[in-house]
Amino acid sequence: MGLDTALHEIRRLDDLAAQDTALHRLDARAKVLVTLAYLVSMLSLGRYEVSRLLPFAAFPLLLAVQGGVPLGLLLRRAALALPFVVFVGIFNPLIDRNVHLTLGPLVITGGMLSFTSIVLRSLLAVTTGLVLVAVTGFDQVCRALGRLGMPTALLVQLQFLYRYLFVLADEALRMLHARVQRCAKNSRPSLHEYRALLGNLLLRTLDRAGRVHQAMLCRGFDGTMPDLRPTSRFGLAEWRFCAIWGLFLLAVRILNIPQHLGDLPLYLAAKAGGLFPGVLK
Amino acid sequence: MSHHIVELKGLSFHYPDGTPALDSIDLTIHHGESVGLVGANGAGKSTMLQHLCGVHVPQTGRVRVGDVPVVPSTLNEVRRTVGLVFQDPDDQLFMPTVAEDVAFGPLNIGLPPEEAALRVDQALAQVDALHLKHRPPHRLSGGEKRAVAIATVLACSPDILVMDEPSANLDPRSRRLLIELLRGFKHTKILATHDLDMVLDLCERTVVLHQGRVMADGPTAAIFADHDLLAACALEPPLRMQGCPLCGRCN
Numbered sequence: 001m002g003l004d005t006a007l008h009e010i011r012r013l014d015d016l017a018a019q020d021t022a023l024h025r026l027d028a029r030a031k032v033l034v035t036l037a038y039l040v041s042m043l044s045l046g047r048y049e050v051s052r053l054l055p056f057a058a059f060p061l062l063l064a065v066q067g068g069v070p071l072g073l074l075l076r077r078a079a080l081a082l083p084f085v086v087f088v089g090i091f092n093p094l095i096d097r098n099v100h101l102t103l104g105p106l107v108i109t110g111g112m113l114s115f116t117s118i119v120l121r122s123l124l125a126v127t128t129g130l131v132l133v134a135v136t137g138f139d140q141v142c143r144a145l146g147r148l149g150m151p152t153a154l155l156v157q158l159q160f161l162y163r164y165l166f167v168l169a170d171e172a173l174r175m176l177h178a179r180v181q182r183c184a185k186n187s188r189p190s191l192h193e194y195r196a197l198l199g200n201l202l203l204r205t206l207d208r209a210g211r212v213h214q215a216m217l218c219r220g221f222d223g224t225m226p227d228l229r230p231t232s233r234f235g236l237a238e239w240r241f242c243a244i245w246g247l248f249l250l251a252v253r254i255l256n257i258p259q260h261l262g263d264l265p266l267y268l269a270a271k272a273g274g275l276f277p278g279v280l281k
Numbered sequence: 282m283s284h285h286i287v288e289l290k291g292l293s294f295h296y297p298d299g300t301p302a303l304d305s306i307d308l309t310i311h312h313g314e315s316v317g318l319v320g321a322n323g324a325g326k327s328t329m330l331q332h333l334c335g336v337h338v339p340q341t342g343r344v345r346v347g348d349v350p351v352v353p354s355t356l357n358e359v360r361r362t363v364g365l366v367f368q369d370p371d372d373q374l375f376m377p378t379v380a381e382d383v384a385f386g387p388l389n390i391g392l393p394p395e396e397a398a399l400r401v402d403q404a405l406a407q408v409d410a411l412h413l414k415h416r417p418p419h420r421l422s423g424g425e426k427r428a429v430a431i432a433t434v435l436a437c438s439p440d441i442l443v444m445d446e447p448s449a450n451l452d453p454r455s456r457r458l459l460i461e462l463l464r465g466f467k468h469t470k471i472l473a474t475h476d477l478d479m480v481l482d483l484c485e486r487t488v489v490l491h492q493g494r495v496m497a498d499g500p501t502a503a504i505f506a507d508h509d510l511l512a513a514c515a516l517e518p519p520l521r522m523q524g525c526p527l528c529g530r531c532n
Contacts, residue, residue: 014417139377139417159377166419167371211372214336218365219437220357220389228384228394228401 017137023067028136028144030238034245035132041253047114051258060128067135078126089118291342302328304493317480318473320490321515326473334363364439368446370426374418386437404436424455442468448476477519
């Protein structure tokens with residue numbers, strides 16, 4: 001996926017965030033709080049508990065459906081994170097070779113499980129973050145974080161990161177196009193060229209940061225970011241949203257739902273056969 | 282109204298690497314004037330503008346805006362009087378939405394949110410951009426960004442409007458709209474630009490800068506008619522004064 005396509009898809013998140021659904025209308029703090037709780041409960045599972053991650057997929061999926069977010073867009077965006085995630089966990093199967101399960105000739109080691117777990121967790125976390133932005137809007141997420149106590153300095157960094165992502169990406173694209181124009185063949189940039197491009201981009205970024213700061217000073221910036229928008233209310237709908245998803249997260253965190261579902265046919269079969277159900281553990 | 286006079290006396294400025302930018306500039310601009318500041322690249326136009334709103338403070342000489350000297354302790358006061366529109370609107374539009382960006386200045390000068398919201402609507406209406414109010418800046422076209430950047434400054438109700446290359450990167454229609462817009466403003470206007478045709482349209486007075494010095498200061502028509510002066514300062518007469526490219530005669 002090219003840089004321009006990636007940018008286009010980020011802009012699509014802005015469009016999706018401008019929709020008017022019940023989920024979009026909720027106070028952003030409710031969505032941010034539930035998402036944080038989701039991340040904590042999902043990421044705190046043991047490293048070998050792969051099957052227990054599966055019920056966690058319900059949260060981003062249901063939110064995406066309710067908020068009218070196309071699943072294809074989410075999966076494409078989440079897939080962008082895959083190379084980094086794979087890089088993080090790629091050595092696990094080599095390091096941890098303790099056998100956890102044997103299915104005929106297939107041997108599942110601890111490293112394989114932890115690698116799969118890393119990939120799944122990352123995909124779920126990225127997808128959930130994308131859904132949050134798509135049903136809330138990045139600026140509203142920042143604002144909610146500010147109202148929940150995030151330090152202003154961090155908040156401003158986050159807002160500027162998003163605002164200038166587009167400007168920087170446009171600059172990077174122009175530099176890449178200028179390079180292609182002077183290439184005899186359409187080859188990929190070499191490491192040396194990438195280094196030069198990134199160095200230039202960094203210098204331009206520094207220059208721009210200086211100019212933006214000057215522009216802020218010219219309009220009276222004194223270290224605090226003023227907020228024009230009226231503050232929304234944390235009402236009944238928000239409490240209901242938090243309660244429902246809070247209970248769901250509690251259930252999937254405490255109970256091993258996939259295992260219980262797997263046990264169910266055996267339990268039913270045992271019951272039908274008149275056996276004592278207590279043998280099923 | 283003496284409080285709107287802009288006065289530069291013996292202003293000199295060097296960048297930290299030692300590059301000289303301004304050399305003994307003396308200039309007085311009166312209330313209600315529209316002044317074009319022209320010169321080649323590196324002549325010192327932007328640096329001079331940045332002195333007017335305290336982005337730079339004078340190293341040698343002095344700058345006064347009305348009765349207020351531009352020194353670190355008066356910058357807030359100076360910035361309420363002088364509104365600077367930057368060359369690149371992306372430098373000026375940093376908030377998540379247009380409305381928040383336009384409100385940034387009014388809220389910073391202590392206006393209550395209701396009044397700031399009113400100023401936002403008025404300023405955006407002035408530049409015919411009220412329909413862009415809820416858009417994020419990265420979704421605007423070049424002309425729209427320029428209009429909103431001007432609105433961000435107008436919302437602070439400055440007495441003096443200072444613009445750095447206002448017509449840069451604008452298509453002909455957006456440029457014409459901008460000229461008409463600026464023509465309607467009653468502010469003291471100082472425009473630094475390479476667009477001499479725009480200066481001809483908007484400014485009755487022109488100051489020519491060359492290598493950090495004021496080379497000429499006078500009525501725009503007279504300055505642009507002096508081809509030797511323009512050539513010495515690496516400039517050309519406005520296209521409108523260059524005659525018909527086909528027959529060679531003046532328009």
